[in-house]
Amino acid sequence: MNMSAASERLVVIGGDAAGMSAASQARRLKGPGELEIVAFERGHFTSYSACGIPYWVGGDVEERDQLIARTPQEHRARDIDLRMRTEVTEIDVAGQRVRARDLDSGAESWTSYDKLVIATGARPIRPEMPGADAPGVHGVQTLDDGQALLDTLARTRGRDAVVVGAGYIGVEMAEALINRGYEVTVVNRGSEPMSTLDADMGRLVHEAMEGMGITMVNDAEVTKVLTGDDGRVRAVATQDAEYPADVVVLGIGVRPETSLAKAAGLPVGQHDGLLTDLAMRVRGHENIWAGGDCVEVLDLVSGQERHIALGTHANKHGQVIGANVGGGYATFPGVVGTAVSKVCDLEIARTGLREKDARRAGLRFETVTVESTSRAGYYPGASPMTVKMLAERRTGRLLGVQIVGREGAGKRVDIAAVALTAGMTVEAMTALDLGYAPPFSPVWDPVLVAARKAALKVRAS
Amino acid sequence: MNMSAASERLVVIGGDAAGMSAASQARRLKGPGELEIVAFERGHFTSYSACGIPYWVGGDVEERDQLIARTPQEHRARDIDLRMRTEVTEIDVAGQRVRARDLDSGAESWTSYDKLVIATGARPIRPEMPGADAPGVHGVQTLDDGQALLDTLARTRGRDAVVVGAGYIGVEMAEALINRGYEVTVVNRGSEPMSTLDADMGRLVHEAMEGMGITMVNDAEVTKVLTGDDGRVRAVATQDAEYPADVVVLGIGVRPETSLAKAAGLPVGQHDGLLTDLAMRVRGHENIWAGGDCVEVLDLVSGQERHIALGTHANKHGQVIGANVGGGYATFPGVVGTAVSKVCDLEIARTGLREKDARRAGLRFETVTVESTSRAGYYPGASPMTVKMLAERRTGRLLGVQIVGREGAGKRVDIAAVALTAGMTVEAMTALDLGYAPPFSPVWDPVLVAARKAALKVRAS
The missing domain is CATH 3.30.390.30 (FAD/NAD-linked reductase, C-terminal dimerisation domain)
Known part of the structure; x- marks a missing residue:
């Protein structure tokens, strides 16, 4: 029998696409009298389009806030108790509670849950090499990353940019930097760009990029970031050569952010992503769901699990989780691995x-x-x-x-x-x-x- | 046992998409020593894109010949005995032969067949009304029609054009005439343009067309074409009003051209199109195939037969017929009724x-x-x-x-x-x-x- 007066509490870890879609969908199905929703987000923003960052950096999108689908205030207006700049540091599965730290005050406290949604996203792969943390070296996963990169572009007004990685983030950032007037070199470990394609098709991308004036360096690994007297990046070195760089963008890819989940003993797969059932429940756990960039998904063609960090999947996961948490029924059957991107035209x-x-x-x-x-x-x-x-x-x-x-x-x-x-x-x-x-x-x-x-x-x- | 030295003769009636695709595909599978192919076309052209005519009239496509996928000469170079300007006037099913008339000389002769392909296409619906045949009134089904219309446009340099019909040909012709600088009025029997859509969606097309400066007259039937002293069109009249017109384009639609087939006793359906099996054989006839605009197709969603005149279907039919005639195997399972068109943007x-x-x-x-x-x-x-x-x-x-x-x-x-x-x-x-x-x-x-x-x-x- 359902009790009223907030008989249940849902805790959501992560305030981006999957987490907040789940929270919003659950709220649509259950009012605040039935379900209390507490969401933790360690950053400054909620529900934004990370996929849009290259276009903001490149100038196609003028304002950062255009990338934000729903602000913290908007979520709160829907009766979601959203705690910004608050990082969950531990999940106590047996005790049905999470410990969270206010990143500004440093204060920690426990919050109990009846139902838990893990939407901790992915973390960028940062190469282990000298100089990787030098000023002028940027990732592009978050809005803060994008702003920092734009600050560097405004400050350096340089000529040379190096993009490390030639996957979809790499090629999209190459376009963004071309649009900003840089000479762009893309350094790529693989034999051709876009390793999500076969090499014969990647070759076509390679040729087109060169036609756009982008220098493609394939079969090359960045071994070192070289800095100038001011401590800022001035070049990157591969095993064979050096490439001048006023700015370096890392677009190597991401891994599921599952350290919290693993520490709590939750099951992860071969790609280090959480494993769920078709209703997006973490396997073996009746009251824990997970979705977005921190989970593995079933590839319906190969029958194997994959990790795909893509906003469209995260949104679908959130909808499915929210429906199930809210007492409805929905499933995410898997993916076929569709991706589309562009570099210039x-x-x-x-x-x-x-x-x-x-x-x-x-x-x-x-x-x-x-x-x-x-x-x-x-x-x-x-x-x-x-x-x-x-x-x-x-x-x-x-x-x-x-x-x-x-x-x-x-x-x-x-x-x-x-x-x-x-x-x-x-x-x-x-x-x-x-x-x-x-x-x-x-x-x-x-x-x-x-x-x-x-x-x-x-x-x- | 197969005999060589042209043991079989295939006769094809109609030299456009379905007929010539069938002939070409059959030729790919069987050489001239195995299969003689005779094709009759009453017009001046083969294998052209009728769907492209509005874009040629509108000036997006510069030359008529760009619309021709394969010329008579090219077909003949592939050992197809193509007889242009030759109209088949009778099919003798029992005698396995067709009678054809050379339209220039008037000479008639019989040609026997082992296998027959009927690809007689469609004929435009011409309204029965006074003045429908006046100079300046044009259909747009054939390349000859397109040339005649372009001649009228060049001659009149008029201001006002009326398009009768607001289906896809009508709206495409409205765009073409806008591009040529005309004031365009579209007179439409239905309550909204694009009756292939529900009226609520047609309403959106209506509003957009008016935004482009096209005058839409719905719920109106053209009752008369009015001519001037020179005998040329000067206006069209509906039950309610008159619309000045230097040129009139009829885009009312088409019907299957099956008079020949019906006279031969071949089966047609509710839409007057030939009925075939899944291999595109005319029902009840082992050695007669039909495809393109002269047949009805199964709608896989409704389970009912439809008539759809569309080049993409005609090409598919031709491929299937050619494969089967050539000793291979292929079927055309039916359609789901997809269509796409545009009017300006x-x-x-x-x-x-x-x-x-x-x-x-x-x-x-x-x-x-x-x-x-x-x-x-x-x-x-x-x-x-x-x-x-x-x-x-x-x-x-x-x-x-x-x-x-x-x-x-x-x-x-x-x-x-x-x-x-x-x-x-x-x-x-x-x-x-x-x-x-x-x-x-x-x-x-x-x-x-x-x-x-x-x-x-x-x-x-």
């Missing part, structure tokens, strides 16, 4: 498995790569697009799609994302009834061209 | 069932309409988009989606097209892993926002 998209993912999953497959255009060839603005498709041998099941092109290329990956979710074969995809008109597509959409070629290859395999 | 898309389609199919459903944006709200160029979604009661199966918006709106309909093909529920759609980055989408894609709202409504139904 180059659009880059992927979904499903790369060749190495498919091999790791034990799959045999065929690959095809086709060139097509975004619109009918005769229509103004038709731009070339390369589509790579992987299909399982024998069954012909779609396994993955990668797209590199210009305007109109990126979001075409959604066609494949839905087809992957539905378990479609490439043969079935050839009959897909996709939107056609000359300003929107060739008469055979590029994804269909790839599907036709893949279907032929599967038949012959 | 307004993008209009639909897939699946409208409300009246769903009712006609005996379905009960919920509808939702949401407003969202094409990109993250803070990203430059984010433009508003309205998404309407229909879902079946109880099962929650997606039934249809309509989208009206600006750049980035139209091709989002593909997400729904694939989901419809896969029979997804709106609940399942809420978890779709669609491409997200601020330049491409809000963190919840507009289609997901609609799916979430629809899922809530289905649960409550």
